[in-house]
Amino acid sequence: KAGVTQTPRYLIKTRGQQVTLSCSPISGHRSVSWYQQTPGQGLQFLFEYFSETQRNKGNFPGRFSGRQFSNSRSEMNVSTLELGDSALYLCASSATGGPYEQYFGPGTRLTVT
Amino acid sequence: QKEVEQNSGPLSVPEGAIASLNCTYSDRGSQSFFWYRQYSGKSPELIMFIYSNGDKEDGRFTAQLNKASQYVSLLIRDSQPSDSATYLCAVNLYSGGGADGLTFGKGTHLIIQP
Numbered sequence: 001k002a003g004v005t006q007t008p009r010y011l012i013k014t015r016g017q018q019v020t021l022s023c024s025p026i027s028g029h030r031s032v033s034w035y036q037q038t039p040g041q042g043l044q045f046l047f048e049y050f051s052e053t054q055r056n057k058g059n060f061p062g063r064f065s066g067r068q069f070s071n072s073r074s075e076m077n078v079s080t081l082e083l084g085d086s087a088l089y090l091c092a093s094s095a096t097g098g099p100y101e102q103y104f105g106p107g108t109r110l111t112v113t
Numbered sequence: 114q115k116e117v118e119q120n121s122g123p124l125s126v127p128e129g130a131i132a133s134l135n136c137t138y139s140d141r142g143s144q145s146f147f148w149y150r151q152y153s154g155k156s157p158e159l160i161m162f163i164y165s166n167g168d169k170e171d172g173r174f175t176a177q178l179n180k181a182s183q184y185v186s187l188l189i190r191d192s193q194p195s196d197s198a199t200y201l202c203a204v205n206l207y208s209g210g211g212a213d214g215l216t217f218g219k220g221t222h223l224i225i226q227p
Contacts, residue, residue: 033214043157043201045214056214090156092215100205101147102215104156 002027004093004105012111018079021108025072025093031055032074033102034066037088049074078110086112115140119202119218128227132189136202136218139183146178146185147215149201157201161187192225199223 005024013019025032034046045058049068068074072093078085088109092102116139126132134148145164149157163169163176163185175188185204189196199222203215 035215042219043203043215043217045216048214058214088156100145101159101162103159104149107156 004091004103006089006091006105006108008108009106010109010111012113013081014113015081015083017081018077019081019110021076021078021089021091021110023074023076023091023093023105025074025091026103029093029095029103030072031094031100032068032072033092033094034074034076035090035092035104036060037090037107038086043090046076081112083112086110115143115204115206115216117202117204117216117218119200119221121219122222123224124221125224125226126192128192128194128225130192132192132196132223132225134187134189134200134202134221134223136185136187137183138185138202138204138216140204140206140216141180141183142206143183143204145205146176147203147205148174148176148187149203149217150196151199151201151220153199189223194225194227197223197225 007022031050033048037043048056052068063079066076088107090107091105094100094102118137148161151157161176163178169176173190177186199220201220202218
């Protein structure tokens with residue numbers, strides 16, 4: 001099976017702009033979770049989608065949003081980018097049924113200047 | 114506030130020895146526990162998961178869980194230089210309505226010395 005794919009792999013944006021990141025889960029997986037990884041804070045949970053519905057959300061501001069499509073592909077959007085949003089954004093997919101072993105994609109490295 | 118604590122290291126272990134990585138967690142409701150390996154510049158790779166008290170073995174890796182002590186560990190036998198990486202402990206509060214999102218520790222940097 002192909003693994004989790006994320007596009008783009010690298011992105012440079014300017015403060016104030018918005019960005020959309022894409023994630024395609026492992027075939028057959030219906031749950032997609034998003035995480036932010038920074039050297040200072042480590043890996044932090046953003047949100048999880050299942051069957052096009054957001055099921056859980058971490059402690060991030062409303063500038064961070066996402067959605068999931070009927071084919072389980074997911075997108076994450078960050079509006080009004082801040083310098084502190086520079087991070088590695090990771091998507092993870094898991095199959096239905098708990099308690100959810102999650103498999104990560106390669107990540108999108110976002111740099112905000 | 115859910116917290117997962119790991120010693121950041123670096124933990125230096127001679128090649129061929131047993132590497133022991135430890136993790137404690139604060140939320141007694143945590144249901145499932147994961148160990149990820151992350152090489153520099155790469156994404157985390159799932160290497161072990163454990164749900165029940167006791168030991169779970171997979172090749173050179175053994176995960177140990179003690180829910181009463183809120184403690185989970187990872188043993189790597191016959192350590193190889195290729196095991197040098199950051200090991201992330203993660204816990205999940207499975208509410209039945211979906212994954213609560215993994216809570217990660219900051220990771221332990223493991224160095225296997227040839």
